[in-house]
Amino acid sequence: MPHVITQACCGDASCVYACPVNCIHPTPDEPDFGLSEMLYIDPSTCVDCGACVSACPVSAIVPGHRLSDEAARFADVNAGHYPEPGPDTARFPVRADWRLPMAPISKPKRLRGATPDELKIAIIGSGPSAMYAADELLKHDQVRITVYERLTQPFGLAHFGVAPDHESTRTIANLFDEVARNPNIRILLNTEVGKDVSLDWIRQTHHAVLWAGGAPTDRPLQIPGIDRTGVQSATSVVGWYNGHPDFALSTPDLGTERAVVIGNGNVALDVARIFTADPERLEHTSIDRTALTALRGSSIREVLVVARRGPEHAAFTLPELIGLVDGPAHVWVDPAELEGVTSEGIEDTTVAAKVDLLLELSRRPKPDEPFIRLSFGYTPQEVLGDDRATGVRFVKTGTDEELVIDAGLVLTAIGYRGRPVPGLPFDDAKGTIANVEGRIVDGDTPLPGLYVTGWIKRGPSGFIGTNKTDSGETVQHLLSDAEAGALPTPKTSPVHS
Numbered sequence: 001m002p003h004v005i006t007q008a009c010c011g012d013a014s015c016v017y018a019c020p021v022n023c024i025h026p027t028p029d030e031p032d033f034g035l036s037e038m039l040y041i042d043p044s045t046c047v048d049c050g051a052c053v054s055a056c057p058v059s060a061i062v063p064g065h066r067l068s069d070e071a072a073r074f075a076d077v078n079a080g081h082y083p084e085p086g087p088d089t090a091r092f093p094v095r096a097d098w099r100l101p102m103a104p105i106s107k108p109k110r111l112r113g114a115t116p117d118e119l120k121i122a123i124i125g126s127g128p129s130a131m132y133a134a135d136e137l138l139k140h141d142q143v144r145i146t147v148y149e150r151l152t153q154p155f156g157l158a159h160f161g162v163a164p165d166h167e168s169t170r171t172i173a174n175l176f177d178e179v180a181r182n183p184n185i186r187i188l189l190n191t192e193v194g195k196d197v198s199l200d201w202i203r204q205t206h207h208a209v210l211w212a213g214g215a216p217t218d219r220p221l222q223i224p225g226i227d228r229t230g231v232q233s234a235t236s237v238v239g240w241y242n243g244h245p246d247f248a249l250s251t252p253d254l255g256t257e258r259a260v261v262i263g264n265g266n267v268a269l270d271v272a273r274i275f276t277a278d279p280e281r282l283e284h285t286s287i288d289r290t291a292l293t294a295l296r297g298s299s300i301r302e303v304l305v306v307a308r309r310g311p312e313h314a315a316f317t318l319p320e321l322i323g324l325v326d327g328p329a330h331v332w333v334d335p336a337e338l339e340g341v342t343s344e345g346i347e348d349t350t351v352a353a354k355v356d357l358l359l360e361l362s363r364r365p366k367p368d369e370p371f372i373r374l375s376f377g378y379t380p381q382e383v384l385g386d387d388r389a390t391g392v393r394f395v396k397t398g399t400d401e402e403l404v405i406d407a408g409l410v411l412t413a414i415g416y417r418g419r420p421v422p423g424l425p426f427d428d429a430k431g432t433i434a435n436v437e438g439r440i441v442d443g444d445t446p447l448p449g450l451y452v453t454g455w456i457k458r459g460p461s462g463f464i465g466t467n468k469t470d471s472g473e474t475v476q477h478l479l480s481d482a483e484a485g486a487l488p489t490p491k492t493s494p495v496h497s
C-alpha cells in the first residue's frame with residue numbers, strides 16, 4: 001500500500017530528497033512547486049520504503065493502510081494528482097544518485113575565495129524563513145549567526161499563526177529547535193530591531209544582514225462602518241488565541257450568535273474552526289488558556305465565511321477543506337447557493353475536487369451544533385450598526401441584489417501585507433522589501449550586505465516549507481557575495497564570541 005501525504009503537509013520538500021524513486025511531486029525544481037496546494041505521492045511509483053516518513057518534519061506522511069478516517073480522502077487526492085499509469089504515460093525518472101538515507105552526518109563545508117574566517121551574519125526575525133536560512137548558512141563552518149527576535153518566543157507564525165488544533169504542523173518547531181542548538185547561532189529574544197537596537201548598528205557589526213521580519217499587517221477592507229466596535233481582523237483573533245503578546249487585548253465579542261468572516265482563505269477557515277470547536281477538544285492543544293476560557297462561554301452558533309466569488313474560485317486549499325469536511329467541525333453550504341454548480345468541465349482537478357466537496361456539504365442537513373457556513377458570491381458593502389456592529393450588507397457579486405446578514409462580530413480575512421522597514425527600500429505595489437532574488441536593491445542597484453527572505457521578500461503566500469526554497473535562493477546569493485569579497489567589512493569589533 002503506497003504512502004500518502006496528508007493535510008499537515010508543510011511543503012518543506014525534505015521528503016522529495018529522501019524518496020528513492022522520485023515519486024513525490026512537485027519537486028522544488030518543478031515550476032508548480034510554489035503554487036501547489038501540497039505535495040503528492042504517486043501511488044503507482046511509490047515502493048513503500050518509508051524513507052519519506054522519517055524525512056517529513058511534520059509527520060504528514062502515512063502508510064496508506066494506517067490512514068485515519070479523517071485523512072482517508074487524501075489517498076485519492078494524492079493519486080488524483082497523477083495520470084493513470086499506462087504504457088504511454090511519461091513517468092518521472094528514478095533518481096540515479098539515490099542511496100538509502102543515513103544518519104545525517106553533515107560535514108561543515110568551507111567557503112572559499114574572499115570569505116573571512118568568521119562570517120558574521122545578523123538575521124532579523126526568527127520565523128520559518130529565518131530558521132531555514134540559518135540552517136542553510138550553518139552548513140558552512142565560517143558562519144556565525146545572531147538572530148534578533150522582537151518577541152519572547154521564537155519561530156514567528158509557526159508559533160503564533162498556525163492554528164492550535166493543527167498540532168502536527170506545529171511540530172515544525174522541533175526542526176527549528178534543532179537548528180537553534182548549533183553552537184554557531186544565538187537567538188536574542190525580546191530584541192526589536194529599530195527599537196531596542198538600530199539597523200545601522202547591526203550593519204556596522206556584521207558582514208551581512210538578512211531581514212526575515214514577515215508580513216505582519218492585514219490588507220485593509222475599505223467599506224463604510226469598518227471602524228465600528230465588533231469589527232476586527234482575523235489576524236488579531238489568530239494572535240489572541242495563540243497568545244501573541246500584541247493581541248492579548250484583542251478579545252473578540254463572543255456574546256453574539258453569529259459571526260461573519262469576510263474572505264475565505266485558510267486563515268478564515270482556521271478562525272471559523274476554532275470558534276465552532278468543542279472547547280473540550282481544544283483543551284488538549286496549545287491554545288492560549290485565557291482564550292479557551294472565553295471560548296467556553298461563547299454564544300456563537302454560526303460562523304458565516306463569505307467569499308466575493310463563486311466556489312470554483314475558493315481561496316482555501318483543498319487539504320484545508322478536506323480537514324474541515326472530514327474532521328470534527330460541523331460545516332454546511334446552503335444548497336440554494338450552489339444551484340446549477342457542477343465540477344463537470346473544470347479541468348483543474350484540485351478545483352474540481354473542491355467543488356465536489358462543497359456540493360457534498362450542501363447535501364448535508366443544516367447542523368444543530370455550532371457550525372460553519374461557507375457562502376459564495378457576495379461582496380460586502382457596509383458594516384451596519386450604530387456604536388457597534390449589528391450586521392453586514394452585501395450585494396450578490398455583479399448584481400444590485402442586496403443581502404443583509406445580522407451579526408454582532410465581523411472579522412476581515414482578506415490577506416496579509418508587509419510593512420516598510422525604515423532604512424530599507426520598499427516596493428509599495430507588492431508590499432515587500434525591494435529585492436532581486438533576495439538581494440535588497442535600490443532601483444537596480446544591490447545594496448552590499450543586505451538581504452531579505454520569506455513573506456517580506458516574496459509576499460504572504462505559500463506554506464511553511466515554501467520558505468525553505470525561498471531562503472535557499474537568498475543564502476546562495478549571500479554566500480557567493482562573501483566568496484567574491486562583495487560584503488562590507490564590519491567596522492566595530494566582533495559581537496560573537
Ligand SMILES: Cc1cc2nc3c(=O)[nH]c(=O)nc-3n(C[C@H](O)[C@H](O)[C@H](O)COP(=O)(O)OP(=O)(O)OC[C@H]3O[C@@H](n4cnc5c(N)ncnc54)[C@H](O)[C@@H]3O)c2cc1C
Binds near residue numbers: 130158163214465467
Ligand atoms: C494565521 C496563519 C496560519 C498559518 N498556518 C499555516 C499552516 O497551518 N501550515 C503552513 O504550512 N503554513 C501556515 N501559515 C504560513 C506560514 O506561517 C508562513 O509561510 C511563515 O510563517 C512565513 O515565515 P516568515 O519567516 O516570512 O514570517 P513570520 O513567521 O511572520 O516571522 C517573522 C518574525 O520576525 C519577527 N520580527 C519582525 N520584525 C522584527 C524586528 N524589527 N525585529 C526583530 N524581530 C522582528 C517577528 O516577531 C516574527 O517572529 C500560516 C500563516 C498564518 C498567517
